[in-house]
Amino acid sequence: MPDSLQKDYTVIEDIIRSRARSSLPIMDSMITSLVRNGGKRIRPMILMAVFRGMSGKDSVLDTAYRSAATLELIHTATLIHDDLIDKSHTRRGVPTIFAQHGIPSAVLAGDYLFVEAYALAAGLPEKLVNTCVRSLRKMAEGQLLEEIIPPNELSFKTYLDIISSKTAVLFKSACESGALLAEAPDDVVRDLGQAGLSLGIAFQFIDDLLDVLGNEHITGKPIGTDFWAGKLSLPYFLYRETFGPLPNDRSQKTFQSILKKLTSDDIIVKGKEMALSNTNKAKELFNVLDNGEIRTYLQNMCDQMLNRIL
Ligand code: IPE
Ligand code: IPE
Ligand code: MG
Ligand code: MG
Ligand code: MG
Numbered sequence: 030m031p032d033s034l035q036k037d038y039t040v041i042e043d044i045i046r047s048r049a050r051s052s053l054p055i056m057d058s059m060i061t062s063l064v065r066n067g068g069k070r071i072r073p074m075i076l077m078a079v080f081r082g083m084s085g086k087d088s089v090l091d092t093a094y095r096s097a098a099t100l101e102l103i104h105t106a107t108l109i110h111d112d113l114i115d116k117s118h119t120r121r122g123v124p125t126i127f128a129q130h131g132i133p134s135a136v137l138a139g140d141y142l143f144v145e146a147y148a149l150a151a152g153l154p155e156k157l158v159n160t161c162v163r164s165l166r167k168m169a170e171g172q173l174l175e176e177i178i179p180p181n182e183l184s185f186k187t188y189l190d191i192i193s194s195k196t197a198v199l200f201k202s203a204c205e206s207g208a209l210l211a212e213a214p215d216d217v218v219r220d221l222g223q224a225g226l227s228l229g230i231a232f233q234f235i236d237d238l239l240d241v242l243g244n245e246h247i248t249g250k251p252i253g254t255d256f257w258a259g260k261l262s263l264p265y266f267l268y269r270e271t272f273g274p275l276p277n278d279r280s281q282k283t284f285q286s287i288l289k290k291l292t293s294d295d296i297i298v299k300g301k302e303m304a305l306s307n308t309n310k311a312k313e314l315f316n317v318l319d320n321g322e323i324r325t326y327l328q329n330m331c332d333q334m335l336n337r338i339l
Pocket of ligand 4: 111114115
């Protein structure tokens, strides 16, 4: 990571940690442990990289930090609710709030962190608030659609709409916010937003593949969560295309029985290619960034994302 971004990372980390607090000990302990237990901080770093890459001015640096921390708080709040929705027991290598404290606590801890995110967003310029608001609407809509469409009625196009909404719009928002803060021209803001969207789609493709292929010690999440939750994510679409219908029964035994095919080269190579075509789009669009060192950092981030699957 370039030195300037390393410094930014430390400042943003402090803001996130100081905002994810509560005067109620149990709330405080739930949210501080999630925030302190890692997390890649990809979204705030993308925002800062785009801001720095477009030669954003020092006079708006504090606003950029605030905006970056807001995105991370929004993301963290959605994770708390997501684990409840997906009935996931492990996140960032430790038990989820849902698993440890139950449904009411997970609903309320997620709500609490959303409120902290809004409080931080409240002082931001209107254009930035608007991009956050647009993403939050889409995220909730995407998560809902994923829940209510029965897997056998889900088309690949709708799946793409869902992952764009639930995941990629926040990446888009990170890129747009960085570009807006750096006072980039409208067409550049649009192109960088598109780069974020493509990157976000690739990110969810890879996350979906890691849900069958991952190593819990590295991802901090168990495999098979999408299968138990009845989700039709990327590897299952590719399975259907390659091997025919999926079993209806979503038990541990059935998962083990199809795991070999799910992790076969046929599926992984195809899935990775689909992610690659999206990271290539993002890399091309990132060429607009003025600062070469930061441009390389973001383009390397695209490659590293793919390399999470070797
Ligand atoms: C997980 O996001 C949720 C998805 C959109 C797939 P991350 O993989 O960025 O989670 P952390 O913040 O690093 O834990
Ligand atoms: C989550 O997608 C997207 C969010 C907006 C939180 P997943 O449900 O696949 O994320 P993980 O795998 O639990 O992190
Ligand atoms: Mg999940
Ligand atoms: Mg989910
Ligand atoms: Mg996942």
